[in-house]
Amino acid sequence: MSVPVIISDEQVKKIITWPIVNEAVEEAFKAICCSADFAWLRKHNKESSADQPARTRTNINNINNHGLLFTMPGFVSNYTLNSKKYSTLGCKMVTMFKENEKRNPPLPSILANIALFNSETGQLECIIDGTEITAWRTAAASVIATKYLYFKRKNYIKEPIVAIIGCGVQGKSHSLGLCHTFPIKSIQLWNRTTEKAFSLLNCLESEKENFINKNINITVFSSIDDCVRNADIIVTSTYVDEPIIHFNMLKKDVHINAVGCGPTSHHVELSQKIYDKSILYIDHWAGASVELKDLKCNIVCEVGEAIIDQTKIPEEGISIFQSLGMAVEDVTTAQALYEAFKKQCE
Structure with missing residues (x-):
């Protein structure tokens, strides 16, 4: 053998x-x-x-x-x-x-x-x-979700603004994945400890020559509200026990990749009103039926179904990819x- x-x-x-x-x-x-x-x-x-x-x-x-x-x-x-x-x-x-x-x-x-x-x-x-x-495949799942749920819309912003909420391992990998794949105009960073946000800023600055948009603007924000308010694409990768992003903070046609979690659930970062006003996509039904069973939201389909049947892609409004991860x-x-x-x- x-x-x-x-x-x-x-x-x-x-x-x-x-x-x-x-x-x-x-x-x-x-x-x-x-x-x-x-x-x-x-x-x-x-x-x-x-x-x-x-x-x-x-x-x-x-x-x-x-x-x-x-x-x-x-x-x-x-x-x-x-x-x-x-x-x-x-x-x-x-x-x-x-x-x-x-x-x-x-x-x-x-x-x-x-x-x-x-x-x-x-x-x-x-x-x-x-x-x-x-780390990479989790970010890639959000990249693929963004490719179809945002960039396949009829009226998407060709050079969107991205907000990263949480600058740890997943915040870093999502920033790199999105900037290596799409022509991001600017990337806006927030983290509970500002030092970690500036550390990610320095990392991204050192990588700019490899990005699709080599002139990307990278900024650290002290306020979540200011960080997400003009964002077209948002990534949340935090560990929190209550919502940190609320409906009145968002643009009307934003796409959100919700990656983080809390002590008791995978859907604590966003307020219930955001879910009420959004359409939700998941990676797989089996995981969602267990880990999202308490979530009140309009689940459209798995991302894979939207890839194959692109009539499932939203034309406007707030879309959320609720990332759970798959073997x-x-x-x-x-x-x-x-x-x-x-x-x-x-």
Whole structure:
């Protein structure tokens, strides 16, 4: 039996690009929605499909430490990467040990790895570090949602203003993903601690030469209201226990990627009035039926359905992509990076 390929975090960082991840995530969106009983969608998606069981949680109680292991399996069949067809079987495994940061030397409290198996034999082919992949694929999901739910509108702003609320890992990856993919006019940053917002500003300034719009304006705001008021696209990536964005702060035709969460739900960042006045898109129904069961909102469809059937795209008004994350995004992205790694080694 052959030894599986090991791809480290450092190697992932050398080969990962936004075009690679965006394509993989868009394919995951289409595949997961076509797993449902929608014959029209399956026909127009050339029959790619996916299976994504609910994630499992294992509690680890050691004498001096407590940890968690989450496993997120997924199978995506007959999808396309770089004009070639693939079927991918994989599983992301995430561990969470809060005491790791106190170790000497310290370790990240959250670690992720993705295992890829041969979909014909079940043989383990590759183990790839999943920490960077998780950050990128989450942002790529919002990028793809924005591509269709905002930039496919008839009257979209060709060089929109983006507001990033929360400048941590996801705020950074969303900023980079959007600026590498679209001609963003300006990006406006807010964070609870201003230092982190300025740190992201410096990061973005250093990357400007690689953006679609190399003359992008980057500004830090001290007020959420001021940051979002003229924004065409908003990303919320915070951990809060009550709404921080309200309806009277928003333009009438804004698109929101809601990525953050709170102690009890995935939909606490936006006020109920925003949801009342908006149309909502999700990544997958199975996750939404559990994690968004208490949310009162007009859910239109999965993003994948809007990609395939573009009559589902809004013409105007406030649209929200409520991001929950999917294992199939992890496995298609891991497959794309595995293919790029093999090509690099030729």
